Amino acid sequence: MNAGFLQFKPTFGDKKANAEKLSALVSSVKADLLVLPELCLTGYQFRDRKELAEYAKPIPGGESIDAFTGLAKTIGGSIIAGIAELDGDKIYNSAVLVSPEGYRAKYRKIHLFDREKEIFTPGNDGFEIHRVGDANIGMMICFDWIFPESTRTLALMGADVIAHSANLVLPYCQKAMPGRAIENRIYIITSNRTGDENRVEGESLHFTGLSQITGPGGDILAQADETEETVKIVELDIEKTRDKQVTKRNHLFTDRRPEFYKLD
Amino acid sequence: MNAGFLQFKPTFGDKKANAEKLSALVSSVKADLLVLPELCLTGYQFRDRKELAEYAKPIPGGESIDAFTGLAKTIGGSIIAGIAELDGDKIYNSAVLVSPEGYRAKYRKIHLFDREKEIFTPGNDGFEIHRVGDANIGMMICFDWIFPESTRTLALMGADVIAHSANLVLPYCQKAMPGRAIENRIYIITSNRTGDENRVEGESLHFTGLSQITGPGGDILAQADETEETVKIVELDIEKTRDKQVTKRNHLFTDRRPEFYKLD
Numbered sequence: 001m002n003a004g005f006l007q008f009k010p011t012f013g014d015k016k017a018n019a020e021k022l023s024a025l026v027s028s029v030k031a032d033l034l035v036l037p038e039l040c041l042t043g044y045q046f047r048d049r050k051e052l053a054e055y056a057k058p059i060p061g062g063e064s065i066d067a068f069t070g071l072a073k074t075i076g077g078s079i080i081a082g083i084a085e086l087d088g089d090k091i092y093n094s095a096v097l098v099s100p101e102g103y104r105a106k107y108r109k110i111h112l113f114d115r116e117k118e119i120f121t122p123g124n125d126g127f128e129i130h131r132v133g134d135a136n137i138g139m140m141i142c143f144d145w146i147f148p149e150s151t152r153t154l155a156l157m158g159a160d161v162i163a164h165s166a167n168l169v170l171p172y173c174q175k176a177m178p179g180r181a182i183e184n185r186i187y188i189i190t191s192n193r194t195g196d197e198n199r200v201e202g203e204s205l206h207f208t209g210l211s212q213i214t215g216p217g218g219d220i221l222a223q224a225d226e227t228e229e230t231v232k233i234v235e236l237d238i239e240k241t242r243d244k245q246v247t248k249r250n251h252l253f254t255d256r257r258p259e260f261y262k263l264d
Numbered sequence: 265m266n267a268g269f270l271q272f273k274p275t276f277g278d279k280k281a282n283a284e285k286l287s288a289l290v291s292s293v294k295a296d297l298l299v300l301p302e303l304c305l306t307g308y309q310f311r312d313r314k315e316l317a318e319y320a321k322p323i324p325g326g327e328s329i330d331a332f333t334g335l336a337k338t339i340g341g342s343i344i345a346g347i348a349e350l351d352g353d354k355i356y357n358s359a360v361l362v363s364p365e366g367y368r369a370k371y372r373k374i375h376l377f378d379r380e381k382e383i384f385t386p387g388n389d390g391f392e393i394h395r396v397g398d399a400n401i402g403m404m405i406c407f408d409w410i411f412p413e414s415t416r417t418l419a420l421m422g423a424d425v426i427a428h429s430a431n432l433v434l435p436y437c438q439k440a441m442p443g444r445a446i447e448n449r450i451y452i453i454t455s456n457r458t459g460d461e462n463r464v465e466g467e468s469l470h471f472t473g474l475s476q477i478t479g480p481g482g483d484i485l486a487q488a489d490e491t492e493e494t495v496k497i498v499e500l501d502i503e504k505t506r507d508k509q510v511t512k513r514n515h516l517f518t519d520r521r522p523e524f525y526k527l528d
Binding site for chain 1: 379416417439440481512513514520522524526
């Protein structure tokens with residue numbers, strides 16, 4: 001399958017302008033799967049929960065899902081993108097899977113980062129796998145990456161590709177992804193944003209860019225630089241992720257010895 | 265504490281020559297902890313279990329432990345080194361912790377690699393933590409690294425430093441260790457061997473060298489090249505590993521949400 005990331009700099013609070021910029025960036029892109037950053041239509045740094053509530057909408061439904069469906073039609077494939085989700089009196093930092101036919105599934109971020117804990121509710125639906133073409137796709141969002149249990153859980157559930165929508169500010173993720181890909185023999189598509197947000201006193205955020213596609217052998221198959229707005233698509237060989245034999249006698253999953261792990 | 269690795273090329277089957285080479289390599293080294301490769305006195309590629317049995321000895325006791333104790337006295341600190349361990353009718357691929365006063369502890373490799381499965385018994389004692397100076401030390405051996413559960417278990421048990429005795433032949437470990445170090449905020453000292461062994465038809469082994477010390481932020485603090493025989497020691501700041509707060513609101517361990525992990 002052809003899959004990749006879009007990296008860009010959204011403008012805080014301007015869903016319309018951000019959707020237009022996304023449309024322009026994908027105008028000549030064809031792909032089976034394109035991963036967009038976390039909270040890509042709204043921006044990231046909400047001042048408080050009240051401000052966030054002005055932007056969060058129920059899923060499915062709403063103009064954001066329509067915008068993603070439009071992008072999916074343009075590329076002729078699926079979009080995974082971050083979005084603020086309203087559900088009753090709760091707001092989740094979510095990602096959605098949208099095909100040219102519309103909304104398919106969502107994931108609610110399980111591991112909230114820093115001040116997100118004050119404005120979002122932590123995800124409560126666990127990790128799931130979704131079929132896109134011949135590939136099993138898992139979703140995770142930004143800080144989920146730092147817990148090896150996130151990718152491990154998705155890989156053990158059968159993920160071939162992990163779609164990782166992110167707004168990264170720490171300098172670690174990009175150099176840790178090769179390990180994650182190798183230990184599970186999967187592809188990981190990290191879509192990060194760029195730019196800065198300084199809307200909150202004492203919280204100056206710089207988003208690190210460097211979106212990347214990591215292959216099952218830990219190789220970086222494509223990477224953006226720290227600031228560019230771009231789309232990068234590569235051909236993923238899904239068969240590679242199905243063979244978990246590292247040697248004739250070693251299988252990445254069945255060689256595990258959980259009786260000796262203390263992980264709680 | 266001052267800690268590091270020794271990288272060298274042992275001669276298969278010549279314990280005496282290997283011990284002498286180790287003595288020469290550490291003759292001017294001072295360190296609190298020095299990690300040596302897996303099976304460093306015997307070499308790696310035993311033709312079969314019968315040949316291995318000629319070299320494996322009970323632990324503690326034996327000339328190998330005496331040799332490691334001698335090295336510990338020379339450096340004025342502890343040695344962790346790989347050794348073939350005989351226990352009744354079983355043979356383990358083990359690592360020992362030896363101080364200038366002699367034998368302290370052992371670890372039996374839990375995840376056996378490739379043809380080791382035909383000649384060794386898999387470790388049955390789990391992972392343990394040992395105090396060396398101000399640091400909590402965990403041991404793992406070579407292929408244990410590919411399972412994130414190994415380092416995770418040791419880190420959750422309190423490891424500040426993981427001593428990783430290795431005979432690496434796959435091209436993955438060195439690029440995966442930054443992720444392991446970051447997610448657990450620990451030091452990892454990988455001591456690899458160099459050279460080739462071609463004693464078994466159809467199994468040509470090239471050991472990759474590139475021993476490295478990975479810091480808690482994923483930085484490579486020291487690295488050997490692919491062939492050199494060398495010792496590299498760096499100062500480890502153990503306080504750094506004790507603080508698992510990645511942000512004011514995020515703790516690497518207590519932010520885990522095991523109720524959403526499926527790891528069995």
